[in-house]
Amino acid sequence: MVEKVQPSLGRMPAVNFLRPQIQTLKAYESKAIPGCVRLDANENPLTWPKGMREELFASSFALNRYPDGEAQGLRLALSQYTGVPVEGILAGNGSDELIQLVMTTFGGEKGAVIYHPPTFSMYGAAAQVTGTDTIEVPLLLAEDGRDFCLDVDGILEAAGQPRVHMIILCNPNNPTGTLFPREDILRIVKESQKIVIVDEAYGEFAGESVVDQIPNHPNLLVMKTYSKLFAMAALRLGYLLGQGSTIQLLNRARQPFNVNSFTQKAGVVALNYVEDYRAQGRLLIDELDKIVEALKLLPQVTVFATRANFVLFRPENPEQVYEQLIERGFLIRNMGNLPVVGKALRLSTGLPEENTRLISALEEILG
Numbered sequence: 502m503v504e505k506v507q508p509s510l511g512r513m514p515a516v517n518f519l520r521p522q523i524q525t526l527k528a529y530e531s532k533a534i535p536g537c538v539r540l541d542a543n544e545n546p547l548t549w550p551k552g553m554r555e556e557l558f559a560s561s562f563a564l565n566r567y568p569d570g571e572a573q574g575l576r577l578a579l580s581q582y583t584g585v586p587v588e589g590i591l592a593g594n595g596s597d598e599l600i601q602l603v604m605t606t607f608g609g610e611k612g613a614v615i616y617h618p619p620t621f622s623m624y625g626a627a628a629q630v631t632g633t634d635t636i637e638v639p640l641l642l643a644e645d646g647r648d649f650c651l652d653v654d655g656i657l658e659a660a661g662q663p664r665v666h667m668i669i670l671c672n673p674n675n676p677t678g679t680l681f682p683r684e685d686i687l688r689i690v691k692e693s694q695k696i697v698i699v700d701e702a703y704g705e706f707a708g709e710s711v712v713d714q715i716p717n718h719p720n721l722l723v724m725k726t727y728s729k730l731f732a733m734a735a736l737r738l739g740y741l742l743g744q745g746s747t748i749q750l751l752n753r754a755r756q757p758f759n760v761n762s763f764t765q766k767a768g769v770v771a772l773n774y775v776e777d778y779r780a781q782g783r784l785l786i787d788e789l790d791k792i793v794e795a796l797k798l799l800p801q802v803t804v805f806a807t808r809a810n811f812v813l814f815r816p817e818n819p820e821q822v823y824e825q826l827i828e829r830g831f832l833i834r835n836m837g838n839l840p841v842v843g844k845a846l847r848l849s850t851g852l853p854e855e856n857t858r859l860i861s862a863l864e865e866i867l868g
């Protein structure tokens with residue numbers, strides 16, 4: 502029997518049917534200002550290593566077919582690159598998808614997640630979308646006021662609650678740039694007995710990783726992305742590394758064809774250029790150092806210690822500085838009022854010539 506649609510329902514606004522978790526959620530905003538140099542998304546501004554584009558475009562793609570749902574070629578190449586067996590690798594449509602997948606798989610009504618504000622905003626957003634409870638254990642401000650520490654004891658105490666299933670640690674941390682000590686991270690992995698996801702989106706810039714610890718800890722997942730050092734933010738590619746038994750669980754909830762064929766191939770090709778990327782990484786860090794040193798010389802500016810390709814800083818009047826930089830052609834990130842830090846701004850490094858102009862603009866505005 503065909504059900505009749507009630508005429509009154511047709512006039513009912515869709516907002517009436519929202520899940521309660523979505524009611525207070527705001528759509529993610531990413532601002533694009535034409536003509537502005539983009540220093541707001543922590544990307545790699547350099548062009549791809551020489552020959553890479555040509556190699557990728559010379560590949561053939563069966564675009565009428567679904568992609569390989571298991572991303573076998575990509576996972577094989579990643580296995581050689583990371584040393585993690587193929588069955589311990591899961592590719593995603595950017596780390597953003599993987600953050601949500603982890604929560605869909607292990608969170609929901611019965612599985613809370615711990616994270617450490619101020620940190621990457623998508624952890625909170627993904628928790629809300631998936632109906633996962635959150636427990637926030639804020640970072641501690643170091644004595645010098647320019648660095649942060651993980652509250653390891655606080656995290657372990659919170660993790661003692663049975664409802665906690667996951668802990669997310671961001672290392673180096675976005676937006677503070679902090680690199681947390683390896684022993685702090687491993688203590689949380691060992692003592693919490695919960696699933697610990699270490700987001701190493703900026704790990705290549707800091708030259709540190711806990712990937713080597715995966716064989717020792719079935720509860721450890723390491724998350725990586727091609728969006729930062731590998732300069733592929735547009736193609737959306739991230740991956741999770743862990744023990745095969747844990748990765749298999751995530752596959753149950755993954756969309757079957759989550760990474761498209763072109764992106765899978767780009768991920769393979771990029772790994773033929775790792776040395777070039779490393780050289781790019783060194784250049785970007787040298788460039789960032791120049792900006793950091795210039796910021797430190799400016800009056801009334803707190804500059805936070807960073808090991809990533811961006812820096813967080815707190816001038817006296819952040820909103821004004823943000824607007825004045827836009828007027829001079831630079832889009833940076835206004836972080837608003839961050840927990841622990843207060844109102845602050847974040848910028849990532851641009852091309853050398855852009856950075857020179859940026860430093861002049863900062864000196865003009867803040868000097």
Ligand SMILES: Cc1ncc(COP(=O)(O)O)c(C=O)c1O
Nearest residue numbers: 595596597621675702726728739
């Ligand atoms: C810490 C962190 N994790 C994950 C992501 C998302 O990366 P992707 O582009 O792979 O979704 C970002 C992007 O800014 C990030 O800062």
